[in-house]
Amino acid sequence: MTMTSPTKQVQPSVDAYVEDRAVLDVRGLWKVFGPRSDKVVGSPLEELSRAELKERTGCVAAIRDVSFTVRPQEVFVVMGLSGSGKSTLVRCLTRLIEPTAGEVLLDGEDIRKASDKHLRELRRRRFAMVFQHFGLLPHRRVLDNVSYGLEIGGAKKEARYERAREVIELVGLSGYEDSYPDQLSGGMQQRVGLARALAVDPEVLFFDEPFSALDPLIRRDMQNEVIRLHREVGKTMVFITHDLSEALKLGDRILIMRDGELVQVGAPDEVVGAPVDDYVREFVRDVPRSHVLTTRWIMRPPLPDEPLDGPELGPDIVVRDAVHTVLRATRPVKIVAGGELLGVVTSEEILAVIAESPGKPEEGK
Known part of the structure; x- marks a missing residue:
């Protein structure tokens, strides 16, 4: 059999794609933890392996010179094993963790240069995050949890409750508006977290391994829910996971990380059909081609x-x-x-x- 390989991107340049625009454009991103971490990037130390850098300086390079773009309405999946840097990466994109170097452009605006006040506005209105641990307020009803972001954004009670009811219906929780988190199953609580993120109508949704704590059946249901919601609301999504089957199911493109570095990025068929090295090849070995x-x-x-x-x-x-x-x-x-x-x-x-x-x-x- 002759297999014709489409062009694959291994380390894409920031202008590698010819789409009308990139919603998210990440350029040369670094995150180094440790003493005098700001002295690593731009010096010969940045060429050292993760182990060598830690031994010589006590610093850990969690993210190493990562660049990629995310297209409008794309589900962009970042995956890797534990310790690969994927969760640190998504936190750098939202500045929950401050990057050491590089740029994170949201519609051309470098959020690394945003003031604290402007960053709060970005988090309230332009991007939202869904975490593995739901982070629901236990003393608040579902309706109040979902409308919380709108509340701190200054929306009036009637308007925020109207919007909250819309997204509660969207995620399939109608009838549970007056329930409290401890009255809901894990999957239902995660739907509340998803509704809370959707309520502010963000431009980009970030998911940090949101389903890894759920049992397999609920996890599959939530994956299907994300697919359904993406088709209905068309949000740009950045999804973090360590699960290849989840990445293949959800992702329009997949970025694979190892030791803080980008190894390969491409559509699911590109990653499975043309793995760039043994690390990726081992990842996809058991995938039904x-x-x-x-x-x-x-x-x-x-x-x-x-x-x-x-x-x-x-x-x-x-x-x-x-x-x-x-x-x-x-x-x-x-x-x-x-x-x-x-x-x-x-x-x-x-x-x-x-x-x-x-x-x-x-x-x-």
Whole structure:
């Protein structure tokens, strides 16, 4: 089987994408913890490995020269093992932790230069965060928890309650407005946290491993809830997780981190189809490729005398969704985009990918 690899981004430049704009543009971001940490970046010390830097200076480089962009209405997933720097990264993006160096541009505005007052306004109105620990106020009803951000933003009671009821209905909690957090299940509490973030109508939603404390069934339900809400409200989302299946299910693009550094960033099929090194290859080893790879990855050039009057599919159709069309076709299936023939797929290519798949994953996005 010939696999045609789409272009993948390993360390994307800040202008690597040709979208109309980047909602979030991160440039050369560093976070160094320890004594005289501000002396590391820009000196020969920044070239040392994490272990060498700690031994020589007592400092830990949690984030090392990370650059990426997040597009409008994209679900951008950051993943890595424990200690990879992913949670530190998202906290730097919101300045819950102050970065050591670099830029974090929100619609072109560097939030690192924002005053404390302006930063509070940004947090109240333009971005919101959903944490693993729900952080609900135990003495407040669901309605008051959800409207809390609007309250501290100065909204009048009637207006904030009206908005709170709208998002409570949106996340499926109608009827629980007067309940208290300890009367709700873990999944319901997380929905309250999500509703609270949505209530202020933020431009960007940040999720820091929000479902890792939930049991598997509730976690799957909440993943589906995020997908549904994204389709309905179209928010730009940055989602932190250590779970590859969660990343593949939710992410339009995935950034993989190791020891504070960016290892690879790309669409799910790029990460699975063309891992850049053994670290990523090990991550994706057990992923059923037929559930992630698209026809673009398995198409091949047509043979000189091969008939080209068979059915057509697009290049972004996931292999498992193309199976019935390809196996039923008596002719090679044409892979076409914009009227241009990119290649063909036959049962041979389809069956080869299915044979590689180790098992059946969760339902995809």
